[in-house]
Amino acid sequence: MLWPVTVVGTAAGFALAHIPGGILGALLGQLVDRRLDLQSWADLWARLRGKAGLAEGDLLFVLLGRLAKADGRVQESHINQARNEMALLGLGEPARKQAIAAFGRGKAGKDSLQGHLRRLQGQPTTAEGLLRACWRMAWADGEVGANERQLLLDWGSWLGWTAPRIRALGAEYAPASRVLPQANDAYENALRVLGVTGASEVEQIKQAYRRLLSRHHPDKLQGRGASEAQVRAATERTRELHGAFEVIRRRRGF
Known part of the structure; x- marks a missing residue:
């Protein structure tokens, strides 16, 4: 993870007061990075242009939006799956509008997500819930493309999962697995x-x-x-x- 203001603060502090200044600049820069949730130069550039940071509640639908767009075109099945996730969460109208906006933001693919996902490593159930929702979206059109699969492997890795475990979870949602039980x-x-x-x-x-x-x-x-x-x-x-x-x-x- 790159903390942009920390880098700038360290460099500026060192230029002004050598090592003590660099240390102070790094500490102040890190405070700014954490307060504004800046995890990359792209995040800093977005804030300078007035773009809002990624709210914690938006993460799921940003992920879903990026998956839906990953292989080129968002299909109706992807949109329906996003609606299903909203219904599953019991979102009211204001929250649905926020989720729709986050889904659109995810389609643009401009947010740095690594830091957001790494912070969830200490919340295994939340992490698993995110990955399950992402696999449901990936399989929404009946197949998982190469770009979708790579995104899920990257995201799962940032959440602390191994590649075999990520793939095994995805297999649970494969169409071939969606067979009605023979016994009740x-x-x-x-x-x-x-x-x-x-x-x-x-x-x-x-x-x-x-x-x-x-x-x-x-x-x-x-x-x-x-x-x-x-x-x-x-x-x-x-x-x-x-x-x-x-x-x-x-x-x-x-």
Whole structure:
């Protein structure tokens, strides 16, 4: 990661007061870089032109927008998938407008994302949720292009994932994997995990999924003195919820 104001501050400080000035300039520059979330010269140039920084809540849809545009043209299937992600998150109208703007920003492909993703290495469930949403977008048109695949490998690496693990997650969303279960065991178990029934409406299923994710999210345990076993249990529970929702989504076709 390159902190542009830190580089400028270090150089200017050293020119004025040698090593002590360089150290002071670096410290002040780093404060500015962190405050403005500047991670590259492109970020600095964007701020100088009055362009807003990337808000934390916009990251997911910036990623999705970049994936949708990665192989040249955004298709209707990509737009529909973005809408599905908004619905899954239960976004209201103001948040939907913000997500749409972030999706468009992602299509432009001008944001530096490495620093944003690296900061999520200590939040494994959030990182996994991002990658799952990205793979859903990548597979939205039925195939994953070379550019999409490389983006996902890069992003996953910045999130702290190994390449085999990233590919294995993507395989879960491949069309060949979207086969309805021959037996009802997996489907019935998934319904029990989310506390819904086969007669539940799609929106009820989504609401149950979001409610349970919010309740069991391991990131909420950070800073609360939770033991390693508690965090591990919460992580496993969240993965179980992800898997159950995916089984139901495939069976019900939404």
